[in-house]
Amino acid sequence: MKKFDKLVAVFLAVYLIISLGLLVLFQGIDKRENSEYKVEINRIYFGLVKGSSFTEPDLSSYEFIKSVSFLPEYLSKSNENLDKFYKSNNGMEYEIKPWYDGDKLLGFLRFDYINSKVDNSFLLKVEIILLMFVVSMISILLYIRNSIIKPFNILSEMPYELSKGNFKGDMKESKDRYFGKFIWGINLLRENLDYHKIKELKLQKEKKLLLISISHDIQTPLNTIKLYAKAIAEEVYDTDEKKILAAKQIQEKSLEIENFVRDIIKTTSEEILEIEVVDGEFYLKDLIDKVILTYKEKCNLKMIDFMVEGYNNKLVKGDLDRAFEVISNILENAFKYGDGKEIKISFFEEDYCQLIKIFNTGDVVSQNEFNHIFDSFYRASNSEGKQGNGLGLYICKSIMEKMDGEIFAECEKEGMSFTLVFR
Structure with a gap:
């Protein structure tokens, strides 16, 4: 300022x-x-x-x-x-x-x-025009200062507060045409972060209670196993029948522990992220225009051939923002794991469905790794040394299923491809 x-x-x-x-x-x-x-x-x-x-x-x-x-x-x-x-x-x-x-x-x-001396009225006109120009420019500068720069300086504090985890501050709604929607978006982001923070604390609490409960439940069969194992080791049982009975008890308690472990695995493999999807429709062109606007220039800067083949504009089922998130995750993976040569988006129609195929050149994963690429927290061997948490493709699959669609992966000769199916 x-x-x-x-x-x-x-x-x-x-x-x-x-x-x-x-x-x-x-x-x-x-x-x-x-x-x-x-x-x-x-x-x-x-x-x-x-x-x-x-x-x-x-x-x-x-x-x-x-x-x-x-x-x-x-x-x-x-x-x-x-x-x-x-x-x-x-x-x-x-x-x-x-x-x-x-x-x-x-x-x-x-x-x-004839004395052609300077006409004072001409000088006055020049001065008036100059003054009007200066007043106009000063008015514009003051308008920019008070309506754009000053409000923006106030808004700039909010992201900093959010980065520190302070989600309680609120910003007053503004009818300003420059920042009205921005303020609305910041408030929505703050509420969303606050909601997820509360949910995360709740999940941590539930996780802790679950671990305490399972630990307590496991302790009982584990003590029984230890007791029978000690008795067998010290040859307390003098007959084979008692020894067989002790072995059966150990086996039963082991199965109980195995069931507890299975429950833990099942709980952790279930819904990890709560992904909200709006049940609606959007035009294919709106989605592709958004993708091109976001990634065309980025590909040019990275010297990657970015090709979007022709398509027929169709009304498809789903959430436009979530569909863009899916394509965005796939393209970001292409930047991260591809060889930086080519990314191609092509379109097909099959059984009243719109298919979008995204291909990128690069090394493919092994068959064993390929079977797990949509699993949560799974990262293949080619991810070593690269940032990530193994949730990108898991989120893509969850979003497509919630939009009544599907996603398929395929290892091709020169790279990987992902096909999105929209109804």
Whole structure:
């Protein structure tokens, strides 16, 4: 904000300098032109032949002097002649000089001239136009300052607070056309983060209670196993029947522990993320336009051939934002695990379904790894040294299933492809 205020101050200073400069410039022109007509009068005056009858000089080479008239000395005594001689001629300015021949007064010379000095009204018009321009620019700058920069400085604090985990602060709704939707989005993000934080704490609590409960439940069969194992080791049982009975008890308790472990695995493999999908419809073109707008330039910067084949615009079932999330996850994986040569999106129609195939060149995963690529938290061997949590494709599959669609993967000769099926 301070830098912007300095910009406004500099703009005003430049205006003042220009305004004063114009005044000085026009005054200099005015003085120069005021002296030029006097030079011409003196040239004509000293060029006249004294002692002879007056002859009007040739004025074609003079810029300011338009006429020269002579009033003899003997006629100057008449008031009528004087009034006529001094009368203005067509609004021109004039100057009277006495004409001598030695000490003898011959008469008076009248020089009619046009003084082309700077018109003050022109300078005033220039100053007014300049002032109007400056006022307009200052108004625009102040509008930008108060309506855009100042609100943005206030908004810039919210992401910082969110990054620290402070989700309780609220931002007042604004009808400002620049930030109204942004504020709404920030508030929605804050509420969403707050909701997931509460949910995460709840899940952690449930997880802790589950572990405590399972630990307690496992402890009982585990103690039984330890007891029977100790009895067998110390040869407490003197008959084979008792030993067989103890072995059966160990086996039963082992099965109980195995069931507990299976329950843990089942619980952790169930819904990990709560993904909300809007049950609606959208046009295929809207989805592809959004993909191209987001990733075309990114591919150009990475020197990747990004090709989108032709398609027929169709109304498909699903959530536009979630569908874009699916394609985005696949493309981000292509950037991360592909060889950076080519990404191609092609389209097919089959059994009243719209198929979108996304192919990228690169090394394929092994058959064993391929069978698990849609599992949660699974990362193949080609992910070593690369950031990720193994949830991307799991989320893609969950979203497509919730939109009544499907997703398939295929290892091709030169890379990997993923096919999305929309109803």
